[in-house]
Amino acid sequence: MNGPALGRRDALGLAAALGALASRAAAAHDGHRHDGAAAVGGVARLRGPLPDPRVTDAALQRRRLASDVIGGRVVAIDFVLTGCSALCNVVSASMAGAQEILGEKLPREAGLLSIALDPFADTPEELATYGARFGAGPGWSLVNVPAPALDEVLRRFGGPQPGADHAPLVVVLDPQRGEMRRLLGLPAPGQIAGAVTAALEARRKPA
Template sequence: MGAFLEKNWFKLAVGLILLAMIASFAYKLWFVQGPEDHHLDPMKEAPAFQLQDLDGNTVSSKDLDGKVRLVYFFYSYCPDVCLPTSFLLSKVQDSLKEKGYLGSKAEIVSITIDPTRDTPQVLKEFGAKFHAEPGGWTFLRGDEATAQKLAEDFGIMVVKDKDGNFSHSNAILIVDPKGTLRTYYDANDPQLDPEFIVKDVMTLSKGK
């Protein structure tokens, strides 16, 4: 038994954390919501940060105040969930742009947890695949420890394996214009509709 735990601790730890997240999502969806929809009720103040954009400029969380933010922790070498989730975000982006919200009232913020491999050039090429709009979809970098700590402060689990890849919670977080974390979306849910996220962005941009 001891040898099994020693050999498989990483998988077990990731599994337990993911189960905890699923339980949290289920609680929020089924028990918190009553006759009225409470899924955008304030959760907590979003963690503050100072990171760099792909041109080396410092971007702080305060710079984004006044806009609704969709925050996503990812890395471009991710072998599974990050690509489809970024594609979903591209659909959110397109809809927000069409409705006149992108950039002025809302912004997508993708933060890499793998800054060593995710150089500015790599992330520029990654963003180009999804037609990321400057001023509407921002990619940010920091050192690895800072990015991982920030992810954890947002409630996102990040575990690095011996091969340099990461297991991480695959969630999109939404922050209101005043900097309050409102909810998170399970990006692994095949039923997650980009327009559901867009509707929430529009609701929060009106100060709800």
């Protein structure tokens, strides 16, 4: 299921080649997973508390999703199938690049989070192997959400349908301000890191 590590340069080259197609697909996909947020310009405002089920991460640790994994940090979230050999790899390579750019902001101020879309195939062990391919460090959590809770988590986080082919996107979530930014298509590492930085800077501005 897991092939050799995909070079970041190769992945980003694939992102450039597929960017227009994926953006069109993402635009078609957008609009039906916004139950938990109301759009405010380029930022969506969350409605109500985040779901907080117990999840299992790639280190086999059981933690609460909102209160432990996310905590009060600004978190960039992507949605992965460990058996995917195309777009998931490209987005994960961009997450790896964002990890490098964000540097010392991880894991204290900010974090990266990959949510598995198939709770049965994307086991914690598979997530560990997948994360290792992209050099996932301490600030990057990969989690398996139990099937009964997964649909609600994806709906509230603006993600795709569970276990399905999906248009690529990254969601940047600020639980402190109750805001969410959606990066549709194949965002570059700088776009992901820039959205995280913008969310952190927004915290420092007067309300």
